[in-house]
Amino acid sequence: MAKQIFEGITVADFSWVGVGPQIARELAEHGATAIRIESHKRPDTLRTTFPFKDHTPGIDRSAFGTAYNTNKYGISLDLTKPKGQEVAKRLIKWADIMTDGFTPGTMEALGLDYEEARKIKPNIIYYSTCQMGQKGPLNKFGGYGQFGTAYGGYCHLLGWPDHDPLPLFNNYTDFIAPWYLLITTIGALLYRHKTGKGMYLDQSQIEAGISFLGPLLLDYFVNGSVACRMGNRDPYMAPHSIYPSLGVDRWVSITVTNEEEWQSLCCVMGYPSWTNDPKYSTLLSRRENEEKLDSLIGEWTKNYDPYQLMTMLQDAGVPCGVVQTAEDLFNDPQLKKRHHFRFLEHKVIGTHAYNAPAYRLSKTPNHIWKAAPCLGEDNEFVYREILGYSDDEIAEMLVEGVITTEADVPDVLRSS
Amino acid sequence: MSQEITSFLDSYRVIDLTDEKGHLCGKLLGDLGADVIKIEPPGGDPARSNGPFYHDIPDSEKSLYWFFANLNKRGITLDIECPDGMELFKRLAVTADFVIESFKPGYMDSLGLGYEELERIKPNIIMTSITPFGQTGPYAHYKTTDLVGISMGGMVHLYGEQDRPPNRISAPQFYFLGSIHGAIGSMMALYHREFSGEGQYVDVSCQQATVLTLMIAVEIWDIHKVNYRGMGPGMFWPRPTPPGPLFNRRIWPCKDGHVLAMVAGGAQAGMVKSTQALVAMANREGYALELEDFEWQKVDASTVPQAEVSNREQLIGEFIRTKTKAELFDEAIREGILLIPVTTVKDITESPQLAFRGYWENVEHPEVEDTITYPGWPVKWTEMPAYKPKRRAPLIGEHNWEVYGNELGLSPEQLALLKARRVI
Numbered sequence: 001m002a003k004q005i006f007e008g009i010t011v012a013d014f015s016w017v018g019v020g021p022q023i024a025r026e027l028a029e030h031g032a033t034a035i036r037i038e039s040h041k042r043p044d045t046l047r048t049t050f051p052f053k054d055h056t057p058g059i060d061r062s063a064f065g066t067a068y069n070t071n072k073y074g075i076s077l078d079l080t081k082p083k084g085q086e087v088a089k090r091l092i093k094w095a096d097i098m099t100d101g102f103t104p105g106t107m108e109a110l111g112l113d114y115e116e117a118r119k120i121k122p123n124i125i126y127y128s129t130c131q132m133g134q135k136g137p138l139n140k141f142g143g144y145g146q147f148g149t150a151y152g153g154y155c156h157l158l159g160w161p162d163h164d165p166l167p168l169f170n171n172y173t174d175f176i177a178p179w180y181l182l183i184t185t186i187g188a189l190l191y192r193h194k195t196g197k198g199m200y201l202d203q204s205q206i207e208a209g210i211s212f213l214g215p216l217l218l219d220y221f222v223n224g225s226v227a228c229r230m231g232n233r234d235p236y237m238a239p240h241s242i243y244p245s246l247g248v249d250r251w252v253s254i255t256v257t258n259e260e261e262w263q264s265l266c267c268v269m270g271y272p273s274w275t276n277d278p279k280y281s282t283l284l285s286r287r288e289n290e291e292k293l294d295s296l297i298g299e300w301t302k303n304y305d306p307y308q309l310m311t312m313l314q315d316a317g318v319p320c321g322v323v324q325t326a327e328d329l330f331n332d333p334q335l336k337k338r339h340h341f342r343f344l345e346h347k348v349i350g351t352h353a354y355n356a357p358a359y360r361l362s363k364t365p366n367h368i369w370k371a372a373p374c375l376g377e378d379n380e381f382v383y384r385e386i387l388g389y390s391d392d393e394i395a396e397m398l399v400e401g402v403i404t405t406e407a408d409v410p411d412v413l414r415s416s
Numbered sequence: 417m418s419q420e421i422t423s424f425l426d427s428y429r430v431i432d433l434t435d436e437k438g439h440l441c442g443k444l445l446g447d448l449g450a451d452v453i454k455i456e457p458p459g460g461d462p463a464r465s466n467g468p469f470y471h472d473i474p475d476s477e478k479s480l481y482w483f484f485a486n487l488n489k490r491g492i493t494l495d496i497e498c499p500d501g502m503e504l505f506k507r508l509a510v511t512a513d514f515v516i517e518s519f520k521p522g523y524m525d526s527l528g529l530g531y532e533e534l535e536r537i538k539p540n541i542i543m544t545s546i547t548p549f550g551q552t553g554p555y556a557h558y559k560t561t562d563l564v565g566i567s568m569g570g571m572v573h574l575y576g577e578q579d580r581p582p583n584r585i586s587a588p589q590f591y592f593l594g595s596i597h598g599a600i601g602s603m604m605a606l607y608h609r610e611f612s613g614e615g616q617y618v619d620v621s622c623q624q625a626t627v628l629t630l631m632i633a634v635e636i637w638d639i640h641k642v643n644y645r646g647m648g649p650g651m652f653w654p655r656p657t658p659p660g661p662l663f664n665r666r667i668w669p670c671k672d673g674h675v676l677a678m679v680a681g682g683a684q685a686g687m688v689k690s691t692q693a694l695v696a697m698a699n700r701e702g703y704a705l706e707l708e709d710f711e712w713q714k715v716d717a718s719t720v721p722q723a724e725v726s727n728r729e730q731l732i733g734e735f736i737r738t739k740t741k742a743e744l745f746d747e748a749i750r751e752g753i754l755l756i757p758v759t760t761v762k763d764i765t766e767s768p769q770l771a772f773r774g775y776w777e778n779v780e781h782p783e784v785e786d787t788i789t790y791p792g793w794p795v796k797w798t799e800m801p802a803y804k805p806k807r808r809a810p811l812i813g814e815h816n817w818e819v820y821g822n823e824l825g826l827s828p829e830q831l832a833l834l835k836a837r838r839v840i
Contacts, residue, residue, distance in 0.1 A: 144754075181795055
């Protein structure tokens with residue numbers, strides 16, 4: 001196999017939950033050696049969240065806990081113990097990149113902040129990521145990505161204009177923030193390559209999320225307009241909505257961007273008589289009569305299978321797509337062709353799916369070879385082979401609880 | 417050490433052929449300091465018609481979408497389909513480190529400007545293609561808009577209310593998602609080039625970029641064979657029957673709007689402390705909640721009956737209704753409550769946190785004699801000067817003379833000829 005892009009780059013991944021680990025994962029899937037450092041005493045929240053194998057909670061049973069940790073070695077370490085901090089410093093000495101995803105001040109209290117880290121490894125690249133950024137009046141607000149979506153304006157923009165705003169199940173800003181941080185981290189690696197110097201990176205996840213509302217923010221700054229949720233309407237297209245199709249809770253999206261597409265839609269529908277009505281013959285009239293227009297289109301779509309509708313309309317050149325469920329994604333021939341879901345054998349969960357990156361590199365394709373680690377799975381390899389501890393030292397650290405074990409898991413987190 | 421480095425990408429050039437599907441990719445590389453030359457077809461990029469508009473004046477030089485997505489780029493016009501246009505494009509490509517494009521798959525090849533040809537004339541070129549579904553596959557030629565794309569990517573199904581169609585976010589996301597992954601792939605290819613000397617081709621799928629945002633929707637299907645579906649103001653967690661799915665409220669009406677809050681117990685880090693603090697606040701306000709001594713840590717999410725949870729949510733909801741967003745958020749910050757206001761774009765611009773971090777950037781727009789505020793870069797760095805926008809989005813053909821005349825050495829007469837024949 002060709003040399004991987006980040007072969008030789010080492011990552012000490014102290015981060016947790018949704019954002020920080022995703023950057024380290026992308027690097028590890030392109031050749032970096034990454035070690036994820038965790039503790040049984042306070043396991044990553046994702047390890048204690050659905051979905052669990054067989055619906056049975058357990059720190060190694062959640063597919064949320066595995067999702068962002070392919071190709072990483074996993075160790076257990078109690079950073080609150082002085083000796084744990086010594087181990088951490090050995091990891092820092094080993095690492096090119098060090099990550100932090102805790103509430104601001106946590107790493108400082110542990111003596112593991114950037115200033116301390118660079119004393120040990122002067123050219124280290126160190127990133128911190130949290131909701132609000134390291135400093136500022138709200139810096140200690142420690143929420144999850146869903147809080148970012150609320151504070152970042154997304155909830156207000158989701159739902160029906162006459163109803164309450166809606167939550168974003170997927171903690172959406174958690175899936176914008178990592179990409180900004182990854183781009184910047186690769187920039188820092190380039191900078192280090194050219195100058196020999198490391199760098200500290202401080203991310204606000206909320207700022208990252210907000211940036212994807214750029215045009216609406218400018219609309220407020222320039223015009224004073226405060227954007228609101230519009231259901232599935234769009235200010236610049238009609239028809240533009242989600243329509244019912246055959247099946248239980250099955251839907252398709254149909255959007256028309258020009259007159260040609262409108263004519264094609266009418267043709268596929270078989271030119272029902274209402275399409276001759278002046279109420280629907282121009283863009284302006286369609287926009288004016290959009291509610292009725294949508295119900296007329298829905299009367300037609302509801303008789304067809306969603307995939308049949310998509311094929312008929314796409315063949316006629318009309319942008320149309322099935323509102324795909326997660327199950328649909330696994331069956332999607334396009335995603336299959338792209339090998340989007342990759343299946344690896346996890347020690348506890350068994351064979352399950354991991355997402356591929358959205359970009360494919362022609363000469364240095366990504367490579368996954370290791371399912372996410374169980375907590376502490378690679379202790380022996382990392383402590384002995386990478387960090388150079390002797391068997392006696394390792395045994396002592398186990399006895400002292402520096403290397404945490406299953407026995408350190410708080411009772412409330414144990415499977416019943 | 418040679419010249420001082422003042423930005424991540426200041427020694428690199430990007431030739432940007434994208435339309436709205438890829439605009440953000442070049443912008444992000446420009447944000448990091450690259451010299452991005454946006455090539456538009458003569459007359460201008462169609463996305464210049466995308467609203468909203470400056471002072472609500474629909475004009476191709478006043479699109480706020482364009483302002484945002486093409487910040488930090490220079491702009492030239494060129495018809496790359498005619499022989500003169502192809503020739504000029506190749507002369508530019510030779511000066512470039514990256515070429516990014518978002519045409520239909522196969523289009524660049526059909527012009528003889530695909531990766532193989534570009535690699536022949538510039539061996540270490542990095543070419544990045546951003547398309548809705550990627551370069552190959554049964555849907556590769558499907559037409560998309562934002563709504564169609566995020567529907568196919570599985571995002572829409574996660575949002576909405578029961579008994580109504582699912583929803584999209586009322587702000588386009590699909591192409592921004594593809595574009596940011598295009599920027600990652602481009603950066604990775606550049607890092608590889610620094611060591612190996614070789615360029616490569618980067619093929620991005622906006623659909624895959626969307627699937628990557630679904631959090632655990634994919635895993636819930638994979639493990640439990642349940643399709644997550646948006647169900648109104650909260651989240652449901654798939655549990656086998658009995659006891660069946662558990663619904664937890666997340667959006668709560670308050671006195672002057674809405675807040676998002678997690679009210680639960682069990683094992684989650686910080687959750688019990690947060691919920692106890694919220695109940696304590698209610699009690700201090702004279703709301704003698706029967707939850708005062710409730711042992712939240714004993715709640716087991718895998719067995720707790722829905723009726724119990726709904727009852728507790730009702731009690732807390734009644735208290736939340738009596739308070740304003742600001743009152744609730746102040747207490748949340750003080751006491752570590754997992755609660756935050758649901759904000760509008762206006763509220764965002766007034767955030768003291770964003771102001772403290774200097775997130776907002778002012779950009780001069782001399783063409784409208786105005787200064788416009790833009791979002792900044794969400795990661796701060798040391799060692800180099802902080803992020804600062806270096807130029808507003810280009811006007812149509814604004815840098816034609818600078819690029820064709822000064823850099824490629826075309827004469828004014830030659831440019832006039834190309835203009836007359838609509839090559840530029």
